[in-house]
Amino acid sequence: MKEKIQQYWQKLKTAWSRRSRRQKGILIASVLVFITAVSLLIFFTTRTPLVPLYKDLTPAETGSIKEMLDARGIKSEIADGGTTIKVPKDQADALKVELAAEGLPKSGSIDYSFFSEKAGLGITDNEFNVIKLDAMQTELENLIKSIDGIRDAKVMINLPEKGIFVNDKEEEASASIVLQTEPGYNFDQKQIRALYTLVSKSVPNLPTDNIVIMDQNFNYLEMEDENSSNTAGFANQFAIKKEIEKDIQKQVQSMLSMLMGPGKAVVSVTADIDFTQEKREENLVEPVDEENMEGIAISAQRITESYTGNGAAAGGTPQAEDNTDPLGSTYLEGRNGEGEYEKTEETINYEVNRIRREIIESPYKIRDLGIQVIAEPPEGEGADPLEIEDGIRQILSTIVRTSIDKDTIDEPLTDDEISQKIAVTVQPLLGSPANEPQAESRIPLWAYIVGAALLIALIVLTVLYIRRRRREEEEEALAAAEDVNREEAPAEVPEIEGKESETSLRRKQIEKMAKEQPEEFAKLLRTWLSED
Numbered sequence: 001m002k003e004k005i006q007q008y009w010q011k012l013k014t015a016w017s018r019r020s021r022r023q024k025g026i027l028i029a030s031v032l033v034f035i036t037a038v039s040l041l042i043f044f045t046t047r048t049p050l051v052p053l054y055k056d057l058t059p060a061e062t063g064s065i066k067e068m069l070d071a072r073g074i075k076s077e078i079a080d081g082g083t084t085i086k087v088p089k090d091q092a093d094a095l096k097v098e099l100a101a102e103g104l105p106k107s108g109s110i111d112y113s114f115f116s117e118k119a120g121l122g123i124t125d126n127e128f129n130v131i132k133l134d135a136m137q138t139e140l141e142n143l144i145k146s147i148d149g150i151r152d153a154k155v156m157i158n159l160p161e162k163g164i165f166v167n168d169k170e171e172e173a174s175a176s177i178v179l180q181t182e183p184g185y186n187f188d189q190k191q192i193r194a195l196y197t198l199v200s201k202s203v204p205n206l207p208t209d210n211i212v213i214m215d216q217n218f219n220y221l222e223m224e225d226e227n228s229s230n231t232a233g234f235a236n237q238f239a240i241k242k243e244i245e246k247d248i249q250k251q252v253q254s255m256l257s258m259l260m261g262p263g264k265a266v267v268s269v270t271a272d273i274d275f276t277q278e279k280r281e282e283n284l285v286e287p288v289d290e291e292n293m294e295g296i297a298i299s300a301q302r303i304t305e306s307y308t309g310n311g312a313a314a315g316g317t318p319q320a321e322d323n324t325d326p327l328g329s330t331y332l333e334g335r336n337g338e339g340e341y342e343k344t345e346e347t348i349n350y351e352v353n354r355i356r357r358e359i360i361e362s363p364y365k366i367r368d369l370g371i372q373v374i375a376e377p378p379e380g381e382g383a384d385p386l387e388i389e390d391g392i393r394q395i396l397s398t399i400v401r402t403s404i405d406k407d408t409i410d411e412p413l414t415d416d417e418i419s420q421k422i423a424v425t426v427q428p429l430l431g432s433p434a435n436e437p438q439a440e441s442r443i444p445l446w447a448y449i450v451g452a453a454l455l456i457a458l459i460v461l462t463v464l465y466i467r468r469r470r471r472e473e474e475e476e477a478l479a480a481a482e483d484v485n486r487e488e489a490p491a492e493v494p495e496i497e498g499k500e501s502e503t504s505l506r507r508k509q510i511e512k513m514a515k516e517q518p519e520e521f522a523k524l525l526r527t528w529l530s531e532d
Helices: 002-018 021-046 059-071 089-101 113-117 125-145 189-202 226-260 385-403 415-420 445-492 502-516 518-531
Strands: 050-054 077-079 084-088 150-158 174-181 211-215 265-274 278-286 296-310 338-351 353-361 365-375 422-426
Touching (some): 084 089, 189 211, 226 365, 226 385, 502 518
Parallel strands (some): 174 211, 365 422
Antiparallel strands (some): 150 174, 265 365, 278 353
């Protein structure tokens, strides 16, 4: 048995030695790939997937749940820095129900339900105050954690002791809060102010100045004063004013560049902006027929009464009637014992237009505008600077007239008023960049020296690398030739009858090597050529 094993081993060694380096590499790589694939298949088929059972736990809660799961022999894993515990996926739902029945996860805080469950008659004042403070902190933490963007909160409240005497001044409370916010969540000033107000109103005698709030990265969430918001509003208005001036200046500069050429004029714009935002409501009543100032008659009633007969003449004024009303009742007295009575009453209901408007006027109205232009005098014969100035003034007059808001002025601007808002000067621009001497760009001498040194070093490294690479190839070719001469020549070259010269024997070996191993023969040939 041992001899057979040795024979198989010897055959295996012989077969391995006859393989080329490429074949050996492919065989080893195939074996490694096969072993890796089998290992991965076994790992993924036998692995039990774990899912989170609870998240955002405290270390104490994670430890108690881990201990109970280990006692039951259930596989578990702790992740996320001890705040998450994972269990097998097929057991997660059942474990949630079982642990909830046992009161897990438990919280180490005390809420207001403690007083109805645990507090008794034998509790002292100091114990009651401690429990009350802890309950207040717990309830405030739960209240803060319900806000969007906050994952967890820790609250520390300092309540001052009450004085013994009535005249003692009541001290103020203080609070320190550490928030664990959601990644990438930023609180605006409105949310921060609401958070300060919430804490201040939850604790008696706690002003907002005695509250400190910070996040887990030690960034303070400070409540800005209202005056600072006014300053921010002023900065915003100033930025808008500059943006409007910049836009008008760009338009004028572009127009003058097309007229006179680039760099021939400089423009400056100053604007007065109305930032007032008005919101009003109008309830208007207008007649349908504006010429006759009448509405639409939707209903009419006309009553006519008359009487004619002999008898005592009636006299006097009927009660509650006005004889001056032409459309009202009329009364005629009879004469010589004969009387006539006539009464006409007419009622007409008119409908008018009732208009209700809610008007919100936007701010950013230009109340006043001033444009100043400095232009270079025209070049060439016959060029008149006054013509250039008049042309520029006409362009600027149109811009000023159309830019100023019509609602901010009582009457349309006259030509004299517009000309006062424009200033045009025609003179050489001595401070223009075109007339300034330009500094010649010059590369310092040390830059050339450093560049030449780096170039020489790169050439030397390239030559050394090429020589080293060539030396390694020659050594590999010589080693391969020696192995061929040592192993294959004695075994494979047949014996020749008679005496044969050493030159012919070497030639036959080289021919046999060129036929059976062309790659090794090519390497050997390159080595001989390089030596020559």
